Amino acid sequence: MPDFSPTTYAIPFFVVLxxxxxxxxxRARPEAYESRDTLTSLAFGLxxxxxxxxxxxxxxxxxxxxxQFRIFDFGPQWWTVWWAWPLCFVLDDLKYYWVHRFGHRVxxxxxxxxxxxxxxxYNLSTALRQTWTGMLTLGFAFALPLVLLGFHPVMIAICxxxxxxxxxxxxxxxxxRTPHWFEAVMNTPSHHRVHHATNPRYLDRNYAGVFxxxxxxxxxxxxxxxxxxxxxxxxxxxxxxxxxFNLLWSVFHEWAGMLDDIRxxxxxxxxxxxxxxxxWSHDGSRETSDMIRARWQRSQxxxxxxxxxxxxxxxxxxxx
Numbered sequence: 001m002p003d004f005s006p007t008t009y010a011i012p013f014f015v016v017l018x019x020x021x022x023x024x025x026x027r028a029r030p031e032a033y034e035s036r037d038t039l040t041s042l043a044f045g046l047x048x049x050x051x052x053x054x055x056x057x058x059x060x061x062x063x064x065x066x067x068q069f070r071i072f073d074f075g076p077q078w079w080t081v082w083w084a085w086p087l088c089f090v091l092d093d094l095k096y097y098w099v100h101r102f103g104h105r106v107x108x109x110x111x112x113x114x115x116x117x118x119x120x121x122y123n124l125s126t127a128l129r130q131t132w133t134g135m136l137t138l139g140f141a142f143a144l145p146l147v148l149l150g151f152h153p154v155m156i157a158i159c160x161x162x163x164x165x166x167x168x169x170x171x172x173x174x175x176x177r178t179p180h181w182f183e184a185v186m187n188t189p190s191h192h193r194v195h196h197a198t199n200p201r202y203l204d205r206n207y208a209g210v211f212x213x214x215x216x217x218x219x220x221x222x223x224x225x226x227x228x229x230x231x232x233x234x235x236x237x238x239x240x241x242x243x244x245f246n247l248l249w250s251v252f253h254e255w256a257g258m259l260d261d262i263r264x265x266x267x268x269x270x271x272x273x274x275x276x277x278x279x280w281s282h283d284g285s286r287e288t289s290d291m292i293r294a295r296w297q298r299s300q301x302x303x304x305x306x307x308x309x310x311x312x313x314x315x316x317x318x319x320x
Contacts, residue, residue, distance in 0.1 A: 005161035045128030063153035072150035200296030
């Protein structure tokens with residue numbers, strides 16, 4: 001089957017950029033790379049490519065079947081409809097935002113997506129940590145509305161490929177902040193460092209693929225704070241770090257943990273371990289990202305503005 005994804009052709013450029021960042025890191029930030037971690041990331045990328053190739057034919061067949069029922073028809077030469085390409089790219093990126101958000105907020109999706117966050121290092125090789133098990137989550141169903149709108153599956157695959165290519169360069173600490181106008185609209189290394197952080201301030205923020213405006217529209221944006229702005233150094237990885245470079249455990253550990261929780265849970269809670277957010281437990285023995293952030297916020301000193309607001313709220317109560 002022909003490979004319609006432009007990511008395949010971008011692989012040589014990915015390799016060159018990783019090597020270039022390694023040279024930068026040797027001089028500027030030696031801790032940015034760790035050899036075993038980088039090899040694990042490369043193995044993730046290879047396995048993900050194989051998994052995608054195995055599933056690609058079945059997905060294309062499904063999408064072409066659904067395309068028969070499209071609402072709008074761009075004609076037999078759909079690839080020549082110039083305005084459909086940017087529209088498809090924007091809508092595909094909106095779709096990516098919601099797939100990504102589900103990937104953090106529903107454990108069934110997180111079991112697959114956690115692979116991408118499993119490294120405690122943040123560099124261009126981290127971008128290659130792509131899932132092997134994405135098909136199991138049925139996340140591809142998020143693209144079906146685009147097919148029904150009339151976008152050809154090949155067009156969607158090409159736009160999705162360019163989306164992933166864009167996301168490669170934002171996995172780096174070598175770039176600080178880009179110009180303000182760019183940061184306001186586009187996803188950048190600064191925004192995406194926040195997304196990969198385990199600091200309570202940053203947990204489950206900045207789900208964007210290409211356009212950060214989705215996070216701003218849907219209330220999930222958080223800006224990276226420098227030390228001068230009161231921010232702390234970002235810590236990467238997951239809340240409960242793997243502590244191993246074992247490839248198979250890195251790929252399947254959350255699936256194993258989720259199934260074990262379902263097996264042990266009372267019947268009335270089994271489905272919740274599948275559909276609730278990661279970290280949820282029926283006995284309250286663990287914490288979700290919302291709980292971790294709330295606990296952190298309670299520990300922060302109040303600003304004069306917050307104190308004044310609380311005093312104003314309390315005044316009528318005291319008068320009564």
